[in-house]
Amino acid sequence: MRLLKNRLFIFIFLGLILRLSLIFLDFSFDVNNHMAWGKDMWLRGLSNFYDLRSSEVYASAYPNYPPLANYLFFACYLLRLVIFKLAWWLNIAFPIFPSKLILFIDSRVFEAACFKLPAILADLGIAGVVYLFAKKLAPKNNWAKKLAVLSVLFHPTFFYNSAYWGQIDAIPLFFVLVASYLLLFSSRYFTSAMFFIAAILVKPTALVFVLPYSVYFLWKFGWIKSVRAFLLAQAVFILSFLPYISNQNVIFYPYIAYLKKIMEAQSLAYITNNAFNFWMIVAPPANIKDLVISPLGISYKAIGYILFGIVGALAIHYMLIAKDKITVFIFANFFVAYGAVIFLTRMHERYWLLCLPFLLLFTLQNRHLWKWWIIISFISFLNLYHGWSVPRIEPLVFVLINRYFVLLVSIVNTSIFIYLFVQYLMENWRPKVSDRLFFN
Helix, strand or coil: HHHHHHHHHHHHHHHHHHHCCCCCCCCHHHHHHHHHHHHHHHHCCCCCCCCCCCCCCCCCCCCCCHHHHHHHHHHHHHHHHHHHHHHHHHHHHCCCCCHHHHHHHHHHHHHHHHHHHHHHHHHHHHHHHHHHHHHHHHHCHHHHHHHHHHHHCCCHHHHHHHHHHHHCCCCHHHHHHHHHHHHHHHCCCHHHHHHHHHCCCCHHHHHHHHHHHHHHHHHHHHHHHHHHHHHHHHHHHHHHHHHCCCCCCCCCCCHHHHHHHHCCCCCECCCEECCCCCCHCCCCCCEEECEEEEECCEHHHHHHHHHHHHHHHHHHHHHHCCCHHHHHHHHHHHHHHHHHHHHHCCHHHHHHHHCHHHHHHHCCHHHHHHHHHHHHHHHHHHHHHHHHCCCHHHHHHHHHCCCCHHHHHHHHHHHHHHHHHHHHHHHHHHHCCCCCCCCC
């Protein structure tokens, strides 16, 4: 066991080195927003932050990330400021100090690298939480534990998204995984709820897990503890917005701001934002606004909610009647995350990251799922590179920009989801055939 722990630290260290080797190479356009908002908080404070136009306008004219994400951006800005001031002092105090380093530290690339650090740490944290899950789900299988950790640390979708692209999707996912672990394997319901609300306060993507998390929480802890946890979570939610409030209503403003200024403002209002999903099949190249009325007489956005609602309801139903609720809870999270990216509108290619850890956890108990883990992982990275083709590999880009190739991959991806979900339903519907989920 000690040898395994030592190897775990070595793996995490190597995963960190890999990510640090990428942070200065490039960064995505969105990171400019993060840097601008961090600077604005330092210069202007937080009062009316969501109502003030950003000092540097890139993709968004106004801030549209939740409070905890903004606090992380603020911390990253301060870190870069401290490093610059320290380097400047060293440059003045010691003539031997390389002056060109000052120019590098003052560069946009170095600042962007500082803003990548929280997501990189979240990547490493996800690997650690996956290891804790593996100890519970496969306690005697040391190979499964190592493979699970390696599958996160050296998965291109993870390190490309956090260390190269500079996106923060790993942070709410880390909080959701910690909240889920505490929910499943401990009685610390308050702590679990705090981690889950933290995920929501980083990015709204965590909301896709609300249904399975809440239902399992209620089933395990009952109404009284659930209400207590809910009230505490709401108090934390409101408190996180307090610095942003000027003359607004303290109780209602946080919810209005989250809905109007964050959720509705974060993504372009198209049926898909580059995700290889169901909507890419319906209307390639997916340039239809999601509020447009479809031939069915309702908006595309409403259709997405209906399809996702059906997936969520069925997944929760079988989670409640299953004997092995822990295993089925993990798969319910996989399906709601996968189903969200397949059917909800405005989905980005980065959001495939949400379903990968939960599928990975289930493969620890079922080797037959490794092939699906590999296929879905490959598609997720392909979609990620399609969204941000850096470094540019011309033959690969030539294939990825072909609309028929995108259509084909989207059909394959949607078909995989339907196949796996139908298998999931059938094997739970016929428990005498198989008490555990098993995909041939």
